[in-house]
Amino acid sequence: MRRRDGRGDRLGDGRRPDRDLPVIALLGRHGSGKTAVLGYLAHRASTAPHAGFDFAAASLRPHEVAARLAFRLSMGGRSGGGPRFPRLTHGLVAVDPELRLDVNSPEQAKHALNKAMRSARRRSAGPAADAMSEAVGLLNDLGVIPVPGAGLMAALLLRGVGPRLVQRIAGAGLDWYGLDSPRGPLETLVELNERSRSEDPADQERVDRLLCEAFLADLRAAYTGRGGPSGDRNCLVVLDNIDHGGGTRFVRLLLELRESLRLRAGGGCDPLLMVVASSTARAVPGPFDPGPAGLRIRGGDQVGYADWRAAVPQSPADRSWWWYPVRLPELTASQVSQLGASVAPRLPEATPLVHRLTYGHPWSVLRMHQAAARMIDRPDADELLRAVLDARPPGRREEADEGDGPRPELTLSQEALAYLFQDMTAEQLAALVTCAAARDLESAVNSGLLEGFTPRVRDTLLEEAAERLWTVSPLHEDAGTRGGRGSGYLPREGPAAHPEPLPDSPVFQPWLWLVLLRELAGREAAGPYPDWTAAHTRLRDWHAGRPGGRLGAHYHQLALGEVDQVVAGLAAGLTTLPTEAWLYELYAVTAAPMRDPVDVTMPASHRADVLTRELAPRAYAERRSLALLVTSLWLAADPRNRLPSARPELNFTISAAFRDLALHADANGAVLRSEAARYETRTD
Known part of the structure; x- marks a missing residue:
């Protein structure tokens, strides 16, 4: 039986199979620069075929995403043309809503399918295809292309293909649907057309799987031998916000199909390098360990292909080994200073304050720099900078309601709170604000501080905070954090160490903690949730009644x-x-x-x-x-x-x-x- 991967037996001729390619998952909080990194990677790969998609911008089915990626890949890079997708093109023609194939009349179905293919070829040189191709241009919007329907999408994939090449690839594209199947290509496409009109989830899944498999098979065929159309070994796809719009489902499906094609071909990986981004670790299925977020997330100084390969188990239990989660780092003090210099000439003078407040969170650094730029040249600059969190955010204007006077203006800290926790429900955010009273999240949960919240919030808040990368390991609290020199010099072990050291439980990232504390400080005592006094009193008494809780009790006494x-x-x-x-x-x-x-x-x-x-x-x-x-x-x-x-x-x-x-x-x-x-x- 012939293989459906389009590669024949080439991997059995002694050539080294193409090496496995991980799905590199960039993880970071909102505003950590994920989209900018994806854009930079796409720019670096601009000489080779590359494509992208933002799952937060549009909710599409997997085969629709694959079609848009294929279109952008087919445009190639600066060094030449991209791969062709004859298998996917035939499938898209078959699922065009305007096409209806009669399963009971094979000859009529074949005639209708051939007519649809000819129509797609004509449309590929028409004004609609021209306008769409010109609109795409460079990859600067992660490939969110508003293409209306599979028919035009198929036409776009045929754009620029000469008549002779069309005839040659058309045969391969059609024949593929009959491989590994007792049914012929036409019967498979007729069935695909029928399933595409069904509302049954099983039929929809079948359509998605077959067309996404065609997408990968086309890539494998295009890169067989010495490389792709321009000699490239790989092509790049960047996927933003995979925690939205079915992004993780799409990547998981491609990985499942990759393994299937890989096994049937006797080895070798398709040439698709995927770099994805998410603001929650929940979008990444593994590999799991007992860490706070359930993932072995690598830092910037550890990242590399060899590091990923070293972590791959000998006998993988599932497909999570393909994923390589990488945490985006915060900006260093030097980088914060460089960014400040680009905003305003004297702004680096405010760098220590900006860096210590935000701990290098990129979006917050930029907003803080923009606010500080209005203050730095004033004679009362130090006084204004001390009140920077209560300042009006840059770029906002007061708007008036009809007859109600000026609308209340958000402060910079309130804007940061809304942005950083934008995906939270009101109750979840209220619970996080309450937990900010505790030194660490475990104390907040174990002390009963969340009594009065729904069981779902109480039971999932720790996991939610860890998966959204809001927690970090405890920071040193010595002279280095108080304006003095030195950090981490106090002993944790030995005769000079404290007999009851604090546990190394995860704590809120300091900037997130600060904006949450601002909300807690503003709560009214008669409100539905604990205010500052009630929360710290509860925690003080809880620590005081526990063995080894003296430091915790003093901490909340001071608060x-x-x-x-x-x-x-x-x-x-x-x-x-x-x-x-x-x-x-x-x-x-x-x-x-x-x-x-x-x-x-x-x-x-x-x-x-x-x-x-x-x-x-x-x-x-x-x-x-x-x-x-x-x-x-x-x-x-x-x-x-x-x-x-x-x-x-x-x-x-x-x-x-x-x-x-x-x-x-x-x-x-x-x-x-x-x-x-x-x-x-x-x-x-």
């Missing part, structure tokens, strides 16, 4: 403004813990969020003194240095309180408090003086 109690607890630890372990505790507790972290009406160092007097009167009188240190570090946890960036204002207060403790506290003075030095400006 509630109970500074006197926190200072008393830290003062006791200063005399009983190794000083390095005490520093770990100090930073862990003062990482607590503040309901109103920024006051633009006063300098941060002055506010530290005011807050200490107000919230910790006893500690201010008895342990002033420690009380000021706690309040200053609490404020310093927010990057907006560390302006100007060249010399963070709070650093002097923090350094002086550490040195005073080194002189008077019953602790290791050398360690405390070393910590003070991390906050001091060096002139060398």
Whole structure:
């Protein structure tokens, strides 16, 4: 029996089979630059056949997506023409809604099919095909082509094919439908025509499978031997937002068909390299492991073909081994600075603030840069930058309702919240806002903080957050995050380590956490969900009642403004813990969020003194240095309180408090003086 892959026995002639090609899945939150990366890859591949599709822009059946990809691939790259798709073209002619083949009259059916093919050839040189081909141009919209119907699509695939070549490929395209089947090609196409008019899901699936298989078989045939039409070994398809519009279903179907054709051909992979993008790991079926998102997602420094091959199991249990999930990295401080320079000349001066607030999230960096550009040349720039999250987003204008006055304007943080969590239901978003009160998501779920939410939200929120890449490993909370130098130097093991270190449970990415906290801080006490006080009180009491929960209890005490109690607890630890372990505790507790972290009406160092007097009167009188240190570090946890960036204002207060403790506290003075030095400006 002949093979339906169009390659004959060429893979048995001693030539090395084409190597397997993974589906490279780029994963990232909304605004992480996935679409830009796909566009860049398409540009790099512009000399070879390439195509793309955005599943968020249109909802199409798999065979319709394959047809649009085939059309763009057939246009080729800058170096020459692309592959031809005779098998797919015959199938598209057969499923044209305007064509009806009589299954009971083979001769009439054959005549009608031949007539439809001739019509497609004529239309391929007609004005409709000309206009559509010219409209496509370069791949700058991921190939979302509004083609009305399979008939015109088939005509487009025949565009530019001369009469002799049409006759030659037409025979191969038609004969393919009779291979591996006791039925002839005509009977198969008549059946395909009949199924295409059916509403039965099984019939629709059969149509999708056969036409997508024809798409891959055409590619295998076109690239047999030394390569494709222009000598290329592969062609590229980029698929955006596969978590929408059946994107994952389409890719899974192609992989299933790839394996089927591969087995029947005796080896070798089709030449189609797919790079896909998604904002949720749920779109990728594997490979699974016990990680927080259920996937082994590779970082940018690990990515490579050899890395993918090394992870392929010897005996795969399913087709998930074809997938290669890659997490898009955040922007580095240097990249944030370069982007700032392209927005405004002096903007790199705001780079430290922008990077520390957003942690390099590309969309947020750009929006923050655009907002900061309006402030940087003002004499009160530092004050304006401290209030940047409450600023009006760039490009927005106030709109007035009829008779109601100005419409409320979104702040920059509210715009970010709406954009980053755009796929969430109102209840899911409310649950995420509530969870922002906890240090980590596991504490939020285990403490009962989500009581009152529906069981579905309570049961799936952890998984949802992990799959959407909203969580990260805990960050170091030492001097490196407070405007000082050094990070990760406090011991986690050994005699100087804290006896009850915090668990390494996933936490919200800091920028996401910040915008969620802003919403939590604005909740009314009488609302349907816990407000700031209710949430932190619940968490404080839960931690206090658990073994090893002392640090968690102090953390939420500080969030509630109970500074006197926190200072008393830290003062006791200063005399009983190794000083390095005490520093770990100090930073862990003062990482607590503040309901109103920024006051633009006063300098941060002055506010530290005011807050200490107000919230910790006893500690201010008895342990002033420690009380000021706690309040200053609490404020310093927010990057907006560390302006100007060249010399963070709070650093002097923090350094002086550490040195005073080194002189008077019953602790290791050398360690405390070393910590003070991390906050001091060096002139060398």
